[in-house]
Amino acid sequence: MSSDREFVFTANDFAHVQKLIYDNAGISLSEQKNDLVYSRLAKRLRKHKIHRFDTYLQLLEDEKHPEWEEFINALTTNLTSFFRENHHFTRLSHHLKDNFSRATKDKPVKIWCAASSTGEEPYSIAMTVASAFGKINPPARILATDLDTKVLDKAIQGIYQLDTIEKLSAVQKERFFFRGNGKSSGQVMMRPELKSMVTFNQLNLLSDWPMKGKFDLIFCRNVMIYFDKPTQYKLLDKFSKHLNKGGLLFVGHSESFPDASHIFKLDKQTVYIRC
Ligand SMILES: C[S@@+](CC[C@H](N)C(=O)[O-])C[C@H]1O[C@@H](n2cnc3c(N)ncnc32)[C@H](O)[C@@H]1O
Numbered sequence: 001m002s003s004d005r006e007f008v009f010t011a012n013d014f015a016h017v018q019k020l021i022y023d024n025a026g027i028s029l030s031e032q033k034n035d036l037v038y039s040r041l042a043k044r045l046r047k048h049k050i051h052r053f054d055t056y057l058q059l060l061e062d063e064k065h066p067e068w069e070e071f072i073n074a075l076t077t078n079l080t081s082f083f084r085e086n087h088h089f090t091r092l093s094h095h096l097k098d099n100f101s102r103a104t105k106d107k108p109v110k111i112w113c114a115a116s117s118t119g120e121e122p123y124s125i126a127m128t129v130a131s132a133f134g135k136i137n138p139p140a141r142i143l144a145t146d147l148d149t150k151v152l153d154k155a156i157q158g159i160y161q162l163d164t165i166e167k168l169s170a171v172q173k174e175r176f177f178f179r180g181n182g183k184s185s186g187q188v189m190m191r192p193e194l195k196s197m198v199t200f201n202q203l204n205l206l207s208d209w210p211m212k213g214k215f216d217l218i219f220c221r222n223v224m225i226y227f228d229k230p231t232q233y234k235l236l237d238k239f240s241k242h243l244n245k246g247g248l249l250f251v252g253h254s255e256s257f258p259d260a261s262h263i264f265k266l267d268k269q270t271v272y273i274r275c
Contacts (some may be wrong), residue, residue, distance in 0.1 A: 007045050009038050013053035017041070020060060021075050024068075025147055026206040027226045029075075040074045069149055076148045077226070080117040082124050082165055085221065087269055088250045089128045092217065095248060096132040100216070103139040112215045112242070114205060115223035116144035119155025119198075120164065123190055125219065126197045127176050136175070136193040143211070145203035156200050158190035205235055214244045222252035236260045243274045 017037050021027045029037060041056065044067070050056045059067045083089055100109045109129065113122040122144035129140045146152050159180075165173055165188055176194055180187035203209065205223070218239055224232045232255075239249055240263040249264060249272040251257070257264065257272070264272035 005038065007038075007042055007050075008052040008054070010053070013057060016057050017053075017075075020057070021072070024206075025072055025076070025204065026228075026231045027075065028228045028231075037075065041071070044070055044074055073148045073150045076151075078117045078148060078151050079222075080120045082120045082168060084121065084124075085253055085270075088219075088221075088271065089124060091248070091269075091271055092125065092128050092250075093132045095217070096129060099246075103133075105139050107139070109138075109140040109217070110213065110215045111140065111142045111217045112211070112219070113142060113144040114203075114218060114220040114239075116146050116152075116155060116200065117148075118151045119144065119158060119190075119200070120160070121219060121221065122155070122198045122200075123158065123176075123194060126194045127172060129197070130176070130194065131172075136191070137197070140197060142198045143215075144198050144200045146200075147202065147204045149202055152200050152202055158195050159184075159187055160189075162186050162188055164188075206231070209238065209242065211242065214242055215247065216244055217248050217250070218243050219250045221250055222255070224255050225252060232257065233260060236264060240264065240274060245274055247274045248272065249274065 014034050014037060018029045021029060041053070045051070045053065045056050048056065048059070048067075059065050060071060096109065103109045111125055111129075113125060116122045122142050125142055126140075129138050129142075130136050133139070144155065146155075162179075165177060173188075176191055177188040178191060180189065220235075220239065224235065227235070236257055243249060248267070251270050251272065253270055255270065256266075260272075263275055265275055267273050
């Protein structure tokens with residue numbers, strides 16, 4: 001800990017933050033994350049005009065304190081992009097064409113994007129579905145959830161900087177986005193048909209899941225990496241109960257679950273099939 005820091009942040013305070021975020025969001029923070037925690041939460045102390053982390057953390061003793069939402073939002077890592085790990089979208093497209101050509105509005109393909117961050121991932125799914133069915137309003141429903149309410153707000157708006165879509169093809173840009181002009185130049189907005197395919201809701205993967213029916217496909221990418229092994233396997237067990245047999249589970253590039261082979265068979269490149 002360096003003494004030239006603006007706020008008092010002791011080893012005890014760090015341990016306290018580690019416990020709070022683990023118990024409430026499942027996120028395991030290693031010792032190396034000390035500086036990251038300091039810088040992310042320093043903004044919150046500044047906002048409250050508090051000078052010590054222990055005083056700030058006292059606010060969270062009240063389970064209903066509005067600061068809880070800000071605390072969790074500050075400590076989540078929301079990095080994402082359109083068509084991240086592009087091979088997953090190629091796989092999705094083939095899977096849809098091979099298995100769901102008979103889907104209808106009454107019996108749509110059901111997809112869950114379980115850590116959707118600012119929306120680039122569920123909208124990439126929506127674009128892939130639209131392309132696979134060859135229509136902008138295909139028979140598909142996408143549920144997109146995240147713990148962080150700030151990223152959900154941005155996702156619902158569906159407005160992005162132009163450079164975030166630079167790698168998309170000209171056809172994708174034209175079909176799926178409106179280009180901003182005037183005050184909004186330099187921005188793009190998802191077309192309403194795409195937005196209407198996706199429902200955004202807050203959901204903590206560690207809490208109870210309110211969804212009743214099963215999904216055909218689940219994306220849970222680049223979030224389980226923040227959880228410890230017992231939490232990851234508990235989640236996989238829950239995913240298996242929410243995914244139809246033969247359904248696909250897409251996980252992040254550095255996530256692998258060899259001990260779940262009784263419920264999920266590794267297909268290839270971080271795509272698992274529900275046994
Ligand atoms: C690194 S982003 C990954 C986004 C996207 N899935 C992707 O791969 O591009 C991780 C996301 O997981 C969310 N997250 C972290 N802990 C969570 C939890 N317990 N429940 C639900 N979402 C969580 C974060 O808010 C963040 O948006």
